[in-house]
Amino acid sequence: MNLDLTAYITLICTSGVLNLYLCFYVFIKRHHYANIAHLFILHTGFTTIYCMGAAFSLLSVNLEEMKFWTVIQYVSMPFSPPAGLLFVMQYVGIKVRKKHIFALFIIPFISLIMVATNDWHHFHYRVFEIDPVLGAPYIHQEIGTWYMIHGMFIFSSMFVAFLLAVYRWKETAKAYRLQLIALMVGQLVPIVTAFVYLMGFTPQGIDPVPMVLWISSFLYLWSINSSRMFTVMPVAKDAIFNSINDGVIVLDEAYRLIEFNLASKNMFPQLKKAMFGKRFADIWFTLSGSSFPFTLENKNSSQELQLFSGDQSQYTYQVRTSPLQYANNSHGLLLIFTDITELKRLQLKLENQAYYDELTQIYNRRAFFQHSKQASIR
DSSP, rough: OOOOHHHHHHHHHHHHHHHHHHHHHHHHGGGGOOOOOHHHHHHHHHHHHHHHHHHHHHHHHHHHHHHHHHHHHHHHTHHHHHHHHHHHHHHTTTOOOHHHHHHHHHHEEEEEHHHHHHHHOOSEEEEEEEEEOOTTTTTEEEHHHHHHHHHHHHHHHHHHHHHHHHHHTTTTTTGOOOOOOHHHHHHHHHHHHHHHHHHOSSSTOOOOOHHHHHHHHHHHHHHHHHHOOTTTHHHOOOHHHHHOEEEEEOOOOOOOOOEEHHHHHHTTTOOOOGGGSHHHHHHHHHHHOOOOSSOSSOEEEEEEEEEEOOOSSSEEEEEEEEEEGGGGEEEEEEEEEEEHHHHHHHHHHHHHHHHHHHHTOSBBBHHHHHHHHHHHOO
């Protein structure tokens, strides 16, 4: 075995051991971590199998062994990037559902089947043989149609995960940015390496991606120890904003719509993101068919509003306004809608019970004395 091959195997094994350590470390402490840890365990577990399969592939001495260890790599390699994407999605506050997991694992599962049965159809590899110049364990391969589909999916999974982390940078407090750096670089390293490999700038016949995954693993380990990843995580702004039960509408200094939350969308189904930038007065006319009954002023206020829905049901809202200051010292206005319909109905019911006889529905003794007192004062 030449020195280059030994160095390749050593790097791949380092990546595999670090990922295995991370997988077990987080698994053992999973009860002390947030739910996100389960997706990280899945991601590092797949990566470990991929690295170990790649290491044993470089120890192969014939084509059959090389094919076998390639199939072992595909048991995990196609699943690792989407598992990493799911991990990042949940980290930034996107709720991961079973349908997301199912959808993201369809193509990896097909890729595994394609590689395992490649000798019958050659859709994944048009040619897969021992390199005629370098010999075993170096591979000469020509990619097929499914390989391109598989490659685009893997690249997209890692790139979207990277973009999600970048997108959260400004909204993340400085104390948590070390975690984001680890996530971004952890996704970027295999992306760049895979791109360089496909461009033909890496050693011939060798997949360099598992050789560099130790960098991502080291960054995750550093982040777990330095910034308490999994124990303390930033809560994404959107997750907080959309978890508020009150409807919140954000206007800029010219009273144009710039944001609204999920509760306000539920209150006013016609509210759409396409309305961003439009004057609130025009938007309210679209929503209610009438002018907004209050004057918008950049100050704290609280008033009640009655509104009829499409089925002619009457709703009562408490509308609070609050001044807002955001980026570049710009000023805006928060409109907070609280549904007090049931509270008003209960209030009217209690008032009715307090002043009217339940059987005859005429004024009771309390109402009689109250009206007599008012009449005497006059």
